[in-house]
Amino acid sequence: MPPAFAAAPPARLRGGAFGLIALIGIVSSPAYAAATDMALAFDLAEMLRAGRTVVSGNQALINDPAIGDKGFTGEVLVSEAEVLYENRAAAAGADTSERDQRLLEAQKMAMRQVVDAHQTDINMEGVGFKGFIPAVFARLSNDAFKSLAGSEARIRVTAPPDLVRNRKSRPDAWESEIISTKFMGADWPKGEPYTEVVEYEGRPAFRMLLPEYYLESCLSCHGSPKGETDITGYPKEGGKEGDLGGAISIIVFQ
């Protein structure tokens, strides 16, 4: 029998009141919880990626020393990110539960707050590179999301220990283990996330780690020559296109 049918109630329980009881049994089963948590985790990752892409697409504007007020507000970022998100997320809008919608709204609020808090920097005339890059935007947005919704869910970006630039992004023991035993393994399917229900801060939590790889556009900072200082002041990692560069880590408390 295919696994998809494993949770179906026995035929004699279908229909009428028995059917309802069986349905409640399915809805509250751990397997169902994991499926909805997985959907939420993907949605949060997709929204974070959309926000980063918008910051990336606006780098030339943000770093233009000739323009003062750039009109790149939190509201602009969120509306551009929403368009990308709708296009990317396969199940966007469909069957999103009240909880998932609430948490996605909190995430958008977090992203909006971060861009709004950086208006003075972003609109600084006479300054070129401002350091408001996708990775910084992501870290600050994830911190703000933790303040808004941290008792329900968390999202962060981490990396293999030898690649981590910001110590706040160092992997925890679970992330480190998955990166080294799964993602670094020769046979791990590229891009495949790892999920597990484990205890986190004393509570059962659904965890997802989603590997990310360097693209050509990352290499001006994370590429070669290794050790050379990049525009942000960090030494380059010597990474190559396609190398594992980091991972998005999501926690959904049960």
Ligand code: HEC
């Ligand atoms: C303009 C230079 C620059 C580019 C381009 C860049 N990064 Fe980074 N990246 C940084 C900096 C600086 C940080 C540390 C940000 C912070 O303070 O949290 C960082 C952080 C990260 C992190 C978080 C873990 C850590 O090291 O702190 C990951 C993962 C990452 N970058 C991957 C990528 C990927 C993948 C790309 C391309 C899609 C990319 N970066 C493009 C400069 C860059």
